Amino acid sequence: MLDALRRHFLLSSVALFAWTGCAYAQTSSWVKAHHTSRVKQSASSLSEKTKEKRDASLGRSSTHRHRTSLSSHQSETLSVHVARHVSRGPELSVPKSVMQQYVPGTSPYRALDRMPGVSFASTDPMGIDSFGASLYMRGFFMNQLGVTVDGVPLNDQTYQSVDGFSVASAIIPDDIDGITVSQGGGGVDVPSTNTLGGTIRFQSADPENKMGAKVSQGFGSYNSYRTYVRFDSGKLNQSGTKFYTSYARTDAGMWEGGGSQFLQQVDAKLVQPLGERSKISAFFNWSDLQQWNYPDLSVGIIKNLGWRVPHLYPDYEKAYHIAQQCQTNPNPVVPGYSGVPGISSCQTALYDGGQREINYMGGLNLDFALTDRLTWHTTIYGHSQTGYYSYTDYDDPTSSEVPLSEEVWQNRQERYGIDTSLRYHIGRHHIEGGIWYENDNQQAGVYNYREPALGQGAPLKAIGPYTVYGQPFMQGYNFEWRTNVLQAHIQDTVTLARGLTLNAGFRTMTAQTSGGANANDAAWTGASELPNGRLRATRAFLPHFDLDWRINRQHEFYIDVAENMRAYEVSAYGVANSLYSVQDQATFLRQKHETKPSRAWTYMGGYRYTSPWVQLNATVYHSTILHQLSSATVGTLTNPISQVIDFGRISLTGANGLITITPLPGLSITNSVSYNKGTYSRNVNTEGGYYALRGKKIVNYPSWMYKTAIAYTWRGATVHFDANYYGKRYFSYMNDTSVGSYWVANTGITYRFKRLAGMHDVTCSFNVYNLFNNKYISTMGENDNPASGDYQSMERGAVREFFGTISTSF
Incomplete structure (x- = not known):
């Protein structure tokens, strides 16, 4: 069935792009007739000569493109540059060569983790487990960052989101440019x-100009393997029509417990040039994620039971007997799972937990040069997701004879949007204005499915199907919403003097969500009425400006100031950072009146030095987050109470520094250090009591990080080593529970053959993750953080694992 489905998507995507390409090719002659004059600036790709001319017109020297080396692959290394096509402050760029140092299929966020101020953690070495993955940047969590893939907003990438999805499912890492x-x-x-x-932009690679194919096969510890194939059509006609389609399958074995973490994807992209400076790109992505999850831990569990406390899957008989005991004894004695103060063995000795997500994403990018001075860019997109998130439930048995069931959160979202902008160049000014609109239809419910009696059939799997023994026998609740977002912006980039450029602009944003609960089992939720109503986040003026002063070829200073706003998070009843997740309608109405949408002011200043031997980048920053909404878990571990809290004001002050030296040809050594002082500014009242948070450190993010990397290339061989240090992280908001510092080191070697047995670019690589097999906590707060004390809401990082990959091109 899966093979048939895979073939269907591959063939349908190719057919769609071939048909679209034919239609676009027929219009190319019309576009050429309207572009007889040479266009100086375009929304499509520009030649290096054109870039240099444009840089000169902006008062920038061509040396502005010099890169800050992180690896030994010449210019394709970690670099710092000022964006040319959009007016923003200085940026950090991770090219494809740095991502290639990681095991193929690894989340691109792993590559970002080399940057100062960035912290990415995951329970699996490849970072594809959305439940066990977290990303922080200068103290901001991943659901506070604007992330796009080919211009499509990913929005909220956290687990069970109904307003976006993970980058690991949005694009195959091999296809990222x-x-x-x-x-x-x-x-x-x-x-x-x-x-x-802040923002993160992913750009997919364009199809190759020549017909060809790529194949990659990898193997790893715990029976892991990964396959990637790609076909490029090459240019199909004189107009330059070309496309590619690719397929990836990752089957990562779990280093603890039973199950696997499976992900398969299809990417496709078609590029149709229109005249000399315009083009249309069509893109498509399909992904199928089927993963068992790793167990939730706490400080007490690790201290009393050790670092390995796996789920019981596939030992259904053992889980069945434990569930029977839990019906009459709230804390039975279970060897290896009992003895943790404040937490029952009925919470540690679970059978399984997992997730299943299916995503479709597709759209068009339209880049038109309307005149010599005017360009038009438009992105039209759609995204659909169906998600299932499950765990074994001992509290709601299937029947009086069967002591457990499978509890499943079922989410669905459909998003459609358009983002369009015009850019006009006149004199020293580059003026841009645009509008973005998105409509999102969202649904979230929780259901309990029947498990079989012992000997009466196979138990349900965490990844489904769930209806093996019939439809759900219980529905806890169901929510439905509709969210509309409208954003407009205008900005101007002006060259004030040679080497001195100012960008100033603002955006206005309105995000409105309507809906809420339309089904409620009061006996299950404990509330007669669940949240329902309208939330609206509006800000008419969100300014941004940056000033870039390039003194000469080596020295550059820049500052960046911006105000941003986040839309209200949308999530169903339970533990989440949403007003819709509070316990009842009365609480929703009260907090709706009291809270405001989150906003942040960010001030940043930086200096960069570039020479053939040394590249340096240093920044200082201060951010003030206003009205951040977070869910704090209070009460006891066995009876938690959650409330969405407005933290008032959060202060983030820090500095980042990165230096790379290239003492010998082919050798690069990079070191970076970052410091962040993040504190809460006020005390809060919760359902669990009063908490004096003023002056307490922010949770889950370390104050200090240090990172080092070394790479050396000689002929076809490249050897690399990197090590990251993460300082102490606070777990509870009151800072009375914390996790200690740790190191993680990785290494690898790659050898490239130019040609071998009729094939070219044959590459063999061997990588080791967590080289010294250190024990550490990766993700914290996946079930939210406690206001005080301990809670079952952290996960261990992966143990040492080995990976080997061979790839080639035809």
Whole structure:
């Protein structure tokens, strides 16, 4: 069935792009007739000569493109540059060569983790487990960052989101051409509902000009393997029509417990040039994620039971007997799972937990040069997701004879949007204005499905199907919403003097969500009425400006100031950072009246030095987050109470520094250090009591990080080593529980054959993750953080694992 489905998507995507390409090719002659004059600036790709001319017109020297080396692959290394096509402050760029140092299929966020101020953690070495993955940048969490793939906003990438999805499912990592990360508040032109602390832009690679294919096969520890194939059509006609389609399958074995973490994807992209400076790109992505999750831990569990406390899957008989005991004894004695103060073995000895997500994403990018001075860019997109998130439930048995069931959160979202902008060049000015609109239809419910009696059939799997023994016997609740987002922006980039450029602009944003609960089992939720109503986040003026002063070829100073706003988070009843997730309608109405949408002011200043031997980048920043809404878990571990809290004001002050030296040809050594002082500014009242948070450190993010990387290339061989240090992280908001510092080191070697047995670019690589097999906590707060004390809401990082890959091109 899966093979048939895979073939269907591959063939349908190729057929769609072939048909679209034919239609576009027929219009190319019309476009050429309207572009007889040479266009100086275009929304499509420009030649290096054109870039140099444009840089000179902006008062920038061509040396502005010099890169800050992180690896030994010449210019394709970690670099710092000022964006040319959009007016933003200085940015950090991760090209494809840096991503290639990681095991193929690894989340691109792993590459971002090399940057100062960025912290990415995951329970699996490849970073594809959305439940166990977290990304922080200068103290901002991943749901506070504006992230796009080919111009499509990913919005909220957290687990069970109904307003976006993970980048791991949005694009195959092999098809990424580069990543651009803002050091400041991010550009006003980025379409996103969550931009508070910056932006991340992923750009897919274009199809190759020549017909060809690529194949990659990898193997790893715990029976892991990964396959990637891609076909490029090459230029099909004189107009330059070309496309590619690719397929990736990752089957990562779990280093703890049973199950696997499976992800398969299809990417396709078609590019149709229109005349000399215009083009249309069509893109498509399909992904199918089927993963068992790793267990939730706490400080007490690790201290009393050790670092390995796996789920019981596939030992259904053992889980069945434990569930029977839990019906009469709230804390039975279970060897290896009992003895944790404040937490029952009924919460630690679970059978399984997992997730299943299916995503479709597609759209068009239209880049037109209308005149010599005027260009028009438009992105039209759609995204659909169906998600299932499950765990074994001992509290709601299937029947009096069967002591457990499978509880499943079922989410669905459909998003459609358009982002369009015009750019006009006159004199020293580059003026841009645009509008983004998105409509999102969202649904979230929770259901319990029947498990079989012992000997009466196979138990349900965490990844489904769930209806093996019939439809759900219980529905806890169901929510439905409709969210509409409208954003407009205008900005101007002006050359004040030679080497001195100012960008100033603002955006206005309105995000409105209507809906809420339309089904409620009062006996299950404990509330007679669940949240329902309208939330609206509006800000008419969100300014942004940056000043870039390039003194000469070596020295550059820049500053960036921005105000941003995040739309209200949308999530169902339970533990989440949404007003819709509070316990009842009365609480929703009260907090709706009291709270405001989150906003942030970010001030950043930086200096960069570039020479053939040394590249340096240093920044200082201060951010103030206003009205951040977070869910704090209070009460006891066995009876938690959650409330969405307005933290008032959060202060983030810090500095980042990165230096790369290239003492010998082929050798690069990079070191970076970052410091962040993040504190809460006020005390809060919760359902669990009063908490004096004023002056307490922010949770989950370390104050200090240090990172080092070394790479050496000689002929076809490249050897690399990197090590990251993460300082102490606070777990509870009151800072009375914390996790200690840790190191993670990785290494690898790659050898490239130019030609071998009729094939070219044959590459063999061997990588080791967590080289010294250190024990550490990766993700914290996946079930939210406690206001005080301990809670079952952290996960261990992956153990040492080995990976080997061989790839080639035809």
